[in-house]
Amino acid sequence: MTSLFSSPGRWLKGNLHTHTTNSDGHLTPAEIGRVYRDAGYDFLAITDHGRFTDPGPVQDAGLVAIPGMECHAGTNAAGELHHVVALGISEAVRVEPEHGLQGLIDAIREANGHAVLAHPYWHGCTSADLLEADGWFALEVYNQVCQAFIARGESSETWDQVLGAGRQVWGLAVDDCHHAGPDIFGGWVWVKTDEPTAPGIMQSLLSGRFYASSGPKILSVERDGDRVRVRCSPAQTIALIGKGSSGHACHAPVGELIEEAELDWGRARDYVRLVVRDERGRGAWCNPEFV
Ligand SMILES: [Zn+2]
Ligand SMILES: [Zn+2]
Known part of the structure; x- marks a missing residue:
C-alpha cells in the first residue's frame, strides 16, 4: 500500500465494467468510448452480458481497451445467478449449462482472462459463496449502478470476510454503466503503471497496484x-x-x-x-x- 504511492509510474483512471447496446446498455461501443474519453478516463472495459464485444471502437475513441465480458452461471446463496466479470480475455468465454461458479471461473481462465466477482451485496452473494471458488483475483467493493438504483453498491463487509479467511484478493470500484444516467462516473480505479497498454494495466490490476474510488483521492x-x-x-x-x-x-x-x-x-x-x-x-x- 505504501509502495503504491511512493513508487514511480503514471496514474491511469479507468472503469472496468460497462454495458453497451450489444447487451442491455443504452449506448453503442463507439458512443460509450467517446463519453468516457471526454470525461478524462484513460481506459475502459466493455463487459456485455454473455457476449464478447469487439474493443476496437473504444480504442478508436482514444482509450486503452481492456477486453472483457460479464458471464453468468450457477446459483448463489440468495438463489440468483452468479455474475463474474472476465477481464483481459483473448476470446469469448464459453459458458456451459452445467457450470457453477468454479466452472465459470475455469472457463474464464481458459479464455486467458481474469475473474472478478461482481457486486456481491447487490445480488445476495455471500462470502461463503465466494470462498467456495478459487482462481479469481478481485471483487467489486463498489458498484455504481447497484448504488444508484437500490443503494446496495458497497460490498466492504463481504471483502473483509474473504480477507479475514486469508484470501488475498483486491477490491475494484466500477460503474457497471447501463444507462449513462446516475450509473455513470460513480466508481473507478486509479492504476499505477509504466506501461499504458492493456497488458500493462492488467499486470498492475493483478498485482494490486491500484486503488478504487467513488469520490475521494x-x-x-x-x-x-x-x-x-x-x-x-x-x-x-x-x-x-x-x-x-x-x-x-x-x-x-x-x-x-x-x-x-x-x-x-x-x-x-x-x-x-x-x-x-x-x-x-x-x-x-x-x-x-x-x-
Ligand atoms: Zn452483474
Ligand atoms: Zn454488469
Whole structure:
C-alpha cells in the first residue's frame, strides 16, 4: 500500500465494467468510448452480458481497451445467478449449462482472462459463496449502478470476510454503466503503471497496484514503523481496517473535514487496508497488505 504511492509510474483512471447496446446498455461501443474519453478516463472495459464485444471502437475513441465480458452461471446463496466479470480475455468465454461458479471461473481462465466477482451485496452473494471458488483475483467493493438504483453498491463487509479467511484478493470500484444516467462516473480505479497498454494495466490490476474510488483521492501513504501518515482530498473519516474487530479510525470534528491523519498500523491484525470516506459517504479503498 505504501509502495503504491511512493513508487514511480503514471496514474491511469479507468472503469472496468460497462454495458453497451450489444447487451442491455443504452449506448453503442463507439458512443460509450467517446463519453468516457471526454470525461478524462484513460481506459475502459466493455463487459456485455454473455457476449464478447469487439474493443476496437473504444480504442478508436482514444482509450486503452481492456477486453472483457460479464458471464453468468450457477446459483448463489440468495438463489440468483452468479455474475463474474472476465477481464483481459483473448476470446469469448464459453459458458456451459452445467457450470457453477468454479466452472465459470475455469472457463474464464481458459479464455486467458481474469475473474472478478461482481457486486456481491447487490445480488445476495455471500462470502461463503465466494470462498467456495478459487482462481479469481478481485471483487467489486463498489458498484455504481447497484448504488444508484437500490443503494446496495458497497460490498466492504463481504471483502473483509474473504480477507479475514486469508484470501488475498483486491477490491475494484466500477460503474457497471447501463444507462449513462446516475450509473455513470460513480466508481473507478486509479492504476499505477509504466506501461499504458492493456497488458500493462492488467499486470498492475493483478498485482494490486491500484486503488478504487467513488469520490475521494488518496495523495500519499507514508509508513514509519507502526505509524502511517495519510494525505487525501477532504474527508470525514480516514481508517485502517484489519481482521475481525481490529483497526484504527480517525474522524473529522463535527462540521469540519480533514485532509490528513496519522494512524496506528499495529492495531490491524492479519491484514491492513485503508479506506477514506468523504462528507457524502463516498469512499476510496486501498488494497490490503497482509502482515
Ligand atoms: Zn452483474
Ligand atoms: Zn454488469
